[in-house]
Amino acid sequence: MADIIFNEINSGSDNLDNLVKDLNGNFTLILTNPEQTLIATDRMRTYPVVYFLNDDKNLVITDSLEKYCKENHVSFEFDEDALEQYFCSDYVAGPFTIFKNVYSVQSGEIIKIKLADNSISRIQYFNWTPKMTDDENERDLTYEARIQDEIFSSVFARMIKSAPGVNNWVIPLSGGYDSRVIVNYLYKKGIKNVICYTYGIKDNIQSLISKRVSEALGYKWFFIDYPEWKDRLYESNLIESYLEYAFNGTSVAHLQDFPAVYALKEMGILQPTDVFVPGHALEVIAGNHLDSDMLSCPTIQSAIPILKRHFSGFGYYSKSRTNVIKQIKKIITEYNTLPAQICECFDWKERQTKFIANSVRCYEFFGFGWRIPEWDLELFNYWEEIGFNYRFKRIMFKEIFKNYLLVDQLKQIPFANDILENNRVPLKTKLINQIPLSIKRILKGLGMGQSSFIPGEGYHLIYNNLDETLSEYVESLSLPQSLMKYLKHYPKNQKIANLPINSITTLSNIRRIHTYIDQVG
Template identity: 30%
Template structure:
């Protein structure tokens, strides 16, 4: 914690959190200027030039020290590209901002006489001892994250993506401003070939920024290379731009199709390939380890489901020294497709039904929770018009970008930080985001433009061999499945049968909970699933009872969300020792 003259206005960042050799967290860069102090995590580009932390601090400080700074600050922040969280403090104000994707979260508490901002929601929880918000907890249970600026506890808030806060110390006023919105419009009126050319230039720019801030600084790029399209585009772009210090990593059941495809892609590009085998036993040992408990607290931050999928792999890479200490992970997170469900009408009610089906699906639930969730989604898209398929799709993507992508998908990068590595997300580059916001809907449906670019443009010439390697993303045939011939459907199902088996049937990740995953999952389909730690929360209990009555199958993430909630009340961040502890007498997580 950094104390200032005003004891009631405080800025707190976790300097480090260390447990054995497993946990090393990146501290913020602290820049002291005349009249201001800035705390920064991340890296930032302005007009395609990398900004040093000192230069960014100077620019921000000059803006926030002005009397009427809101519009100028908004315009400046909209121009920034990169992943970052920044807090600046002067004698009069505290200024907080996160990037357009909320890749590095910030949390805050405002009471009558104080304001505290931190990158640890647990730190704030210790400070004010708030109440668990049951509606927020129910949303977390079925969606995997808490929407809006809420967290699981009353009075602890989060800075939303593309948002900045200004807290006035003298009068205690807090103002929130949005500097960018994920809204489609100002569409390109160009033929497909022209759009593909713009997309190509945009991707080259995005990956040039990546290479400039990593490879050209002597860092090794580590790409989690799956059998899908996004990570294949990443390694193809790196090869195209001449990046040589690249390691491709794959994990899963030995002999699984994803890893076989990954190996073929890496070998075709002449990149080093590392495979980390996953077994149910490994998963059980890792999931129940002390460092996994620490990671869940660090990664979830009372807001998002901890992303455990990469945890055993990154841990093994770290402990066995398989990748350099200066490695930078480059996952293939993106969201450029439009999903339009079959619907007889395009109105608010149809939108709410589609949103709940897509996002609120970790647990089944009855009418009462459904009503609560619909009210929350309605509030988040307030002001958006829904009248046809285009506005319907825009509203779906707006929610997806602000909530699922920002809170759930991108939160997976916490695992890299936890083990002391940097990360970049080039497919979420601001220039790419702004490009796709201008792409007409007919090119966004089923990611058609994105897939055509890979098939016809990127995977050509020296990279043409990438077209011929199997892919778990169907990018060669862009027809909707229901419009394909019988022969085309047979090819599709034959291609994806192995992936279904690996993901749904024989997935070692279920070893988190069961010694014999397949048998246990079959038995639990016809039995009750109880957790006594939620008995005091009627809404949560009703969701669990609904599942038990209807005997719906369980999901990995659903079990994880309930487990996290069942143990959350006893978890504490001790600021003095810089360790995560459980106080005596706290509820113990019940083994699942």
């Protein structure tokens, strides 16, 4: 295959991207010959690598930037623009990292590097550019249900075939739709070797529904009580190692189910050949992140107010994001999409692939395999052609899944998403929802948002043992002004443990790297 691809490159053929377009599944290809190097990534960037020129002007490609730096006793300068992005959003947009002149692969991308002059060219062979207008004709849901069922059946058949030696399929089963699709189709396929788990604070709504689903299908189910495990996890010192493993210059480590996987392994429930199957991220391509304002985006500038939501980290003081938005505008200008498609494309290309899909590093860290069937190419192709009116709020997906695709054993079990959307929630949460956004930001900054805004899931407890304040953190290192402008507006006694979990992880990453850079000099 390498010879075929290089022949296409050397001939100047326009068919190069088609060779990679036909590949399905998860991959990063790295091919080299004396003239050039080629890197190609899948549509989700599930195996991210970074590339740069070292001091000798030699090309370096690595999937572990920090490990490379330590082994070679080198360091890099911070790129303050990218660092500020990372600070506000948990990832770095575009082909950049938080370091100067160090680049990261992007989703659906082919990178060609000519070794004679180290020139770089990038080909975007795939973009998530779904239809952003309403379907003119009414869709026959019975017909669409048959098509969707055929697609899901093919998707899960491919997944099962891809892991012939699997011991158990391990499903992080919430009370929502995406993970229920997975167990629904494993059951339809007659797969018995399935373990389901959920986590958080005892009797949270996700866990209660998850248990019902597992029991209805006859699958083993485990609940990991985070208050019981948080101290043991903290004392293990594994979190710091995981943060380094999952970062690679671009993405904050996803910690939400890290304690659960740790606990399942410690309890002896997991075996080396188990494969995790998380429910990422069917909700996006089926339309759950659509905003009605996207329909009226005639220009790139008109998409900016919607994109700002991705940069709300450290929101106690949010007036100084001008530079972040300026950088993002430069990046999205390079997107080969219509203005109305920019927000969906950004969500897929930046947040979903650099943060959500990066959560599989958790399973890798503990030595397990994984699959993400709901981002199969066949599903991408189907949903890309569905009109806005049928994708908005996942209208068609929900209707078809509940009424046509669910096995009989699951039809009477509600979905946590629907319960929350219908406001069948505690009075406390209803009252919180009435608080103006500006006040919520202040409360969140004061550390009052953890139990109120994320009831029951419990992952905010991971850092509960931290006693450090933000003032003490700031005194421990020399932060650039681009970051200080966000932190200086917090109360002096602000406990780091009371910040959102991803913000704490971001602070930890920045200090670890800053300390290393100072040591290397």
